[in-house]
Amino acid sequence: EAGVAQSPRYKIIEKRQSVAFWCNPISGHATLYWYQQILGQGPKLLIQFQNNGVVDDSQLPKDRFSAERLKGVDSTLKIQPAKLEDSAVYLCASSLAGGPDTQYFGPGTRLTVL
Amino acid sequence: RKEVEQDPGPFNVPEGATVAFNCTYSNSASQSFFWYRQDCRKEPKLLMSVYSSGNEDGRFTAQLNRASQYISLLIRDSKLSDSATYLCVVNGRSGNTGKLIFGQGTTLQVKP
Numbered sequence: 357e358a359g360v361a362q363s364p365r366y367k368i369i370e371k372r373q374s375v376a377f378w379c380n381p382i383s384g385h386a387t388l389y390w391y392q393q394i395l396g397q398g399p400k401l402l403i404q405f406q407n408n409g410v411v412d413d414s415q416l417p418k419d420r421f422s423a424e425r426l427k428g429v430d431s432t433l434k435i436q437p438a439k440l441e442d443s444a445v446y447l448c449a450s451s452l453a454g455g456p457d458t459q460y461f462g463p464g465t466r467l468t469v470l
Numbered sequence: 471r472k473e474v475e476q477d478p479g480p481f482n483v484p485e486g487a488t489v490a491f492n493c494t495y496s497n498s499a500s501q502s503f504f505w506y507r508q509d510c511r512k513e514p515k516l517l518m519s520v521y522s523s524g525n526e527d528g529r530f531t532a533q534l535n536r537a538s539q540y541i542s543l544l545i546r547d548s549k550l551s552d553s554a555t556y557l558c559v560v561n562g563r564s565g566n567t568g569k570l571i572f573g574q575g576t577t578l579q580v581k582p
Contacts, residue, residue: 387568389568396478396574397574397575398474398557398559398572398573398574398575399514399557399570399572400572401562401569401570401571404568404569411568412562412569447513447514451568454568457568458516459516459568459570461513461514461515462513463512463513464513
């Protein structure tokens with residue numbers, strides 16, 4: 357079974373630039389999550405989708421971050437404009453049905469903002 | 471206070487040692503508890519779920535104390551391959567049980 361796919365794997369940008377990350381969850385998984393993991397910390401949930409609807413975006417900095425999952429399958433996370441403190445690994449995860457199911461993580465996108 | 475607190479370590483132990491990690495959580499309404507393992511520069515992967523009665527998977531034993539809001543992970547007979555960061559994870563508040571709250575992780579280094 358194919359795992360969660362993410363691209364790009366690495367991205368270096370300058371502050372105030374824009375960047376977008378893509379995620380394709382495991383086939384059939386209804387729930388998709390975006391996490392931010394800053395070095396030395398655990399992952400922090402940014403947004404959770406159930407199919408193409410948002411379940412939780414309480415920790416998403418909405419003035420600069422946006423995410424969509426238009427067809428209920430793959431998803432894009434965008435940062436515009438980026439700040440130095442956005443340097444982190446952005447992890448996408450998916451689960452079959454939401455709830456306390458096992459979440460499967462993709463390899464992440466490592467973002468460096470200079 | 472952080473929602474999930476762990477000692478970041480690092481814990482440096484020799485092969486064959488027994489090591490224990492602890493974790494406390496603040497939300498008494500949490501219903502599900504997990505340990506995830508994260509290797510350096512890799513994604514987190516589920517190690518095991520934690521049940522009220524305690525559970526064991528080979529060399530790994532997890533315990534939950536709801537009254538004290540405390541979770542533990544015991545690793546017996548440590549192997550070099552156990553070197554990783556261990557993340558304590560609890561599910562979020564009622565209304566979004568899919569929301570996982572991660573601790574900052576405890577780093578384990580097993581030495582030959």
